[in-house]
Amino acid sequence: NAGVTQTPKFRVLKTGQSMTLLCAQDMNHEYMYWYRQDPGMGLRLIHYSVGEGTTAKGEVPDGYNVSRLKKQNFLLGLESAAPSQTSVYFCASSPQGKGANEQFFGPGTRLTVL
């Protein structure tokens, strides 16, 4: 099993450009998450999904959109990139239910917006 994979690993954008980050998981998890990690800020939740076809806003959703058309994929879109969106983006997935629900993380995408 590959676990959680993310593409691309690195990307440089100019202000105003758009892009989509792809997250895929092969563990049949119901829940998926997008976080951003910034120095001194820890991980902040951007959007999450509790199942195929459903998405919800997290702590810092502005400037991002997401889609979960297939259970195994969770896409994060930036319609018009801004320098404030320079960050490392992590996708995670977890099983359903009220248990401890370990989150499994992808390796991250390092995005720089010039």
Place this chain on the structure above:
Amino acid sequence: GEDVEQSLFLSVREGDSSVINCTYTDSSSTYLYWYKQEPGAGLQLLTYIFSNMDMKQDQRLTVLLNKKDKHLSLRIADTQTGDSAIYFCAESIWGGYQKVTFGIGTKLQVIP
């Protein structure tokens, strides 16, 4: 709201014990976690503790939870250079899904 605080940096000598501390604010937390992040990688769960437990031991790792003071600690016995990483404390609250709030991470440096 939920908030998790931890110190930024800890330096220990190889073979010594490391203790990483964390405080959290929400008394309705269900689970508390310790995640490890190695350079250039995502987070990986090290261990977790259910909120009605006081202690959990797993090989070299000991987690202590003081629910009254909302204090969580991770002790790593016989710390090795391979333990050098960033350690994140996190709490979860059930709200239709396990909503997890992470601390900013403690960077552990192990000196040979």
